[in-house]
Amino acid sequence: MQGSKLEMVRSNSFIALIEQLRPKQWTKNILVFAALIFSLQVATLEAVLQTVIGFFLFSFTSSCVYILNDFLDLDADRAHPTKRFRPMASGALSPSIALPFGVLLLLSSLGMGFYLNVPFGLLLCTYFIMNVAYCLVLKHVVIVDVMTIAAGFVFRAIGGGLVIGVPLTPWFLVCTMLLSLFLAISKRLHEFKQAEKHGLTPRKVLQFYNAELLGQMSSIVTTATIISYALFTFSSGNTIQLMWTIPFVLYGIFRYLYLIHVEGKGGSPDKLLFEDKPILITVILYGISVVFILTYFE
Numbered sequence: 001m002q003g004s005k006l007e008m009v010r011s012n013s014f015i016a017l018i019e020q021l022r023p024k025q026w027t028k029n030i031l032v033f034a035a036l037i038f039s040l041q042v043a044t045l046e047a048v049l050q051t052v053i054g055f056f057l058f059s060f061t062s063s064c065v066y067i068l069n070d071f072l073d074l075d076a077d078r079a080h081p082t083k084r085f086r087p088m089a090s091g092a093l094s095p096s097i098a099l100p101f102g103v104l105l106l107l108s109s110l111g112m113g114f115y116l117n118v119p120f121g122l123l124l125c126t127y128f129i130m131n132v133a134y135c136l137v138l139k140h141v142v143i144v145d146v147m148t149i150a151a152g153f154v155f156r157a158i159g160g161g162l163v164i165g166v167p168l169t170p171w172f173l174v175c176t177m178l179l180s181l182f183l184a185i186s187k188r189l190h191e192f193k194q195a196e197k198h199g200l201t202p203r204k205v206l207q208f209y210n211a212e213l214l215g216q217m218s219s220i221v222t223t224a225t226i227i228s229y230a231l232f233t234f235s236s237g238n239t240i241q242l243m244w245t246i247p248f249v250l251y252g253i254f255r256y257l258y259l260i261h262v263e264g265k266g267g268s269p270d271k272l273l274f275e276d277k278p279i280l281i282t283v284i285l286y287g288i289s290v291v292f293i294l295t296y297f298e
Helices: 002-020 023-037 045-072 074-078 095-116 118-136 144-164 170-198 204-208 211-235 240-261 269-275 277-296
Strands: none
Touching: 002 045, 002 095, 023 045, 023 144, 023 170, 023 269, 023 277, 045 074, 045 095, 045 118, 045 144, 095 118, 118 144, 144 170, 170 204, 170 211, 170 240, 170 269, 211 240, 240 277, 269 277
């Protein structure tokens, strides 16, 4: 009887540990594949394998950040209406299990990163340090908070290039940064509106924002993102036929704005990607069109 109870506890702890890694948020690391997709003419099976490994190393490293962040925010999460269901906040996972596992996972991921590619390993270390700084300080600093989030996505894009030895064009990195800023600002705008609507206690940094500032920031970044992507399609060094993918980018951005301002969504871009079918279909069609154009018109 006691043996079956112990086995059940271990099973529940394992499930909670997997949940703590937040695998659903690993979709953010798909950006690692961008360098491979835009370099199809030189892609090899080895490059594909290295990119897949790079994707998982970024995912595992980000999961270590999630473990640290949830441990630091344990008391605040327990008082939050939704975050209180997170594994550590709910008591389903003990920090004494999560923290040592996170350290082991981090060391293994960084070690594998350096083994795979020294510059990639250094980038992975920098990515982790930046995210720790975000958890401790930067997430409370107005404007710097969203810029740090955007920098994380740029690191993912650069990592995808480093892991297969392919340089990325400045325009691509600019597009990545601006699109990431768009998502980060949209997330803050959604959080601000939800806090006002439901009378929730907002995260500290939201005290320094208001709807007007976030709206203006969103407008600037949205315009810059569209213009930058259009310029990228003409000056990336690839075929100019990439311009036919511009409508997908336009629709995706407009759809996201609609979800934020009309339907009150947008708090979790990773969830929205799978919950909103029009956005999911747009992303799939965009990916197919890029591969088709680079395969047959390059």
